[in-house]
Amino acid sequence: MKTLLLALTVLQSLFATLDQKVFQSDITLSVSEMQSQPISYSGKFTMQGEKFLVDIFNIHAAYDGSTLYVFSPDDDELTLSRPTKQQLYENNPLLFAKAMADACNITERTNQDGSFTVVLTPKDRSLGIDRITVRLDAAKMPMSVEMKEGKKTTTLRFRNAKFIAKAPAFVLRPAVTTFVNDIR
Numbered sequence: 499m500k501t502l503l504l505a506l507t508v509l510q511s512l513f514a515t516l517d518q519k520v521f522q523s524d525i526t527l528s529v530s531e532m533q534s535q536p537i538s539y540s541g542k543f544t545m546q547g548e549k550f551l552v553d554i555f556n557i558h559a560a561y562d563g564s565t566l567y568v569f570s571p572d573d574d575e576l577t578l579s580r581p582t583k584q585q586l587y588e589n590n591p592l593l594f595a596k597a598m599a600d601a602c603n604i605t606e607r608t609n610q611d612g613s614f615t616v617v618l619t620p621k622d623r624s625l626g627i628d629r630i631t632v633r634l635d636a637a638k639m640p641m642s643v644e645m646k647e648g649k650k651t652t653t654l655r656f657r658n659a660k661f662i663a664k665a666p667a668f669v670l671r672p673a674v675t676t677f678v679n680d681i682r
Contacts, residue, residue, distance in 0.1 A: 508606055508614050511638055513596050520546045520666075521640070523659035527554055532649045543656070549668040550590050559589055560670045565682060567670040576672040577679040591643040591654050595630050602630070612636035 515521075522544045530536035541554030551560045558569040566581040566589070579585075587594035595618065602618035609615060618630040628646040635641055639660075644653040672678055 508634065508638065509595075509599055509604070509616055509632070512632070512634060512640065513599075515638070515661075516545060516592065517547045519661040520544065520664070521659065522662050523640075523656040525552075525554065526655045526657070528651075528653045528655070530651050536651075536653075544662075544666060544668075545590065545592065546665050546668075548586065548590075548593060549665075550593075551666060551668055552589065558670055560668050561586060561589070562668040565669075569670050569672070569676075573677075574673075574675065575677045575679055576670060577681065579681045591645065591652075592640065594645075595632055595643055598627075598630060601625075613641065614638065 523542070524540070525543045526538055526540050528536040528538040539555040541552060543554075544551040547563075549561055549563050552558070556571060558567075558571070560567040561581065564580065566579050566585065567576060568579075569576045581589075583597065587597060598618055598620065601622065602620050605617045605619075607615045613636055614634040616632045616634070618632070620627050620629075626647055628648065631642075631644040631646075633641040633644075640656050641659075642653060642655045644651060
């Protein structure tokens with residue numbers, strides 16, 4: 499029971515901090531199937547609460563609390579939509595981990611270096627997710643989020659993570675020539 503309370507405390511502390519402060523980090527997203535070599539993409543990530551900005555594999559996305567902005571420079575197209583919760587979770591693994599916390603068994607371990615490993619295992623196996631592993635440094639700053647789904651593993655690693663003083667607008671502004679696809 500003590501481990502469960504400690505795990506909730508670590509997760510609750512992380513999520514409360516992310517609601518209040520602006521988190522910014524360089525990221526690497528890796529996806530692998532079974533024993534294959536992972537495919538990795540680098541980018542940047544900023545979030546506060548549910549709002550976020552992400553730039554990765556030549557896609558720019560932002561969520562301002564009501565509208566999801568997705569810009570594809572190759573197509574010079576900006577799509578505006580009202581996302582479902584599932585779409586938000588697909589774009590922000592930290593939001594997904596937060597949403598899954600109540601539906602999971604949680605185990606937590608303090609590592610020798612003072613960092614934390616929190617494992618969320620869904621109570622309902624029909625969700626298709628085996629586990630979500632959140633790693634935090636000793637100051638409870640996110641280091642990585644890993645999701646295991648059958649033979650597929652998706653890992654988001656944070657580098658140069660920090661809290662910044664001023665929140666961005668969490669919107670994307672199109673150039674005059676950009677096609678805007680507004681499906682809200």
